[in-house]
Amino acid sequence: MNSLLHWVLDPLAYPFMVRGMLAAVTVGIVCATVGTYVVLRGMAFFGDALAHALLPGVAVGYLIGGGAQRPLFWWGMLTAVLTSIGIGFLTRGKRIKEDTAIGVFFAGMFALGIALISTVHNYTVDLTHFLFGNVLGVSQADLWLTAIFGGLIILIVLAFYKEFLVLSFDPILASTLRLPHGLLHYLLLALIAIAIVVSLQTVGVALMVAMLVTPAATAYLLTRRLPVMMLIGAAAGAISAVGGLYLSYYVNVASGAAIVLVCTFLFILAFLFAPSRGLFRSFTQRRRA
């Protein structure tokens, strides 16, 4: 018993672990909430692209600031909002298919980001942090930014709950009810973008899409109500954050990767054993039939 307590408390003796834990849990909850819409509207590819497209913005901030961490958040924010609107705009004209446009755009932006960062001598460590996160490097100020913007995202999702629901389920209804659906669409894109920036330090650009998609997809297998899906998703995100950091501490693997691995593990459990949509259930049902 005592040893279990030690096992749990030991890592928390380090302030950077506590800060990392708080940041990761916030990110887990916020991403799952926004991610619910990403999953339901089939925007996983968009989320992945947006995360990668942030890199050049962060890189410019990195070059200008000479490696300072603080301004990177704001550079990321600026790029994220511009990029999400840019993609929204690019795909409206319907001259090219949406996924093609996203593919072209995001690979190009990602390459630009790597090129910019590679102009700095000895860039590999910082590049690794951008790509895979550096949750144990979260400062007190970073934590505040994460909490404020995370809280803001959740407030907006709650405030426009019924509008986002209609927009996702039946865009034509949104249109006949004369909801400002263009505005709502861009608002949702902006929320996804901000969630990505907030999570940048936790899991990094490359693994970002997992935080958006996996907890929400896990929840989707376990419930048939949207509010419950958001709650379960948030719980799955938070559990992955805590579990991932313990895994990272004791097995000594990269923290961002550990968080995503726990997340994926939860998804696989749900996929196999979900009461109504799981593989196991459909197998036993077929046997009975």
Added chain:
Amino acid sequence: MATLIGRYVTHQAGSPTLQVSGITVRYNSTLALDDVSFQLAQGERVAVVGPNGAGKSTLFKVIAGVLHPTKGDVKVYGHGPGGHICIAYVPQRSQVDWSFPVNVVDVVMMGRIGKLGLLRWPGRRDWDYVRQCLAVVGMEHLASRQIGELSGGQQQRVFIARALAQEAELMLMDEPLTGLDVTSQEGIFRIMEELRRRNVTVMVATHDLNLAAEHFDRLMLLNHQLVGFGHPDEVFTSERLMQAYGGHMRLIQTSEGQMALSDTCCGKGHHPQ
């Protein structure tokens, strides 16, 4: 943008429920609708028939104000459709994501959102109203079912209840009868009788010429152009049917009169957005 301040146009007294004048819709180089004009009075029930891709869905979307026509205009109670929230579009069942995590009450409550306005949550009166709408379509007992667990007829009734919750005065139903068994179809027609009592004007797109001829006040035969509009006897002439369906229809002389065999739908129905 009217909804940000929550103000909608009022109905102009004495103007027809629906007036469509010279609607033309062109997608790139194809003509989906070609100079369509007609008028509907309050409480009328009209069937819109025509082959796949004849522009039925497009016509409904233009009337609902979801799609802007290339030419021509639509007036609902004297105003363009964009200012109204009294027009309901009931989608084809194949266009709905039935695995979406919502139950029956959730879907019907979506209809109330226009009346609720931004940043307001449904109150007790809205829930009561939703329950009444479910009662009208006989679905109260399934209120907490996930929508994917319903039969086709039940799914259709949920969406009609949603249109009722919207307090729609003009309902556009896209293929509500397709894929339903006879009992479910009769259920839908019973609900349409109730809609008539409430003075709701209904347009129904359908592939079933028999049902169209039996249950509707007027028929509209559409194939990009308006081929015919009126009572079944006037519209279902061999000449007009051939004009609308072309090679997809055979007209056969039998001892009881003329019989029309048409392509009865679906699957490849291609509806441009």
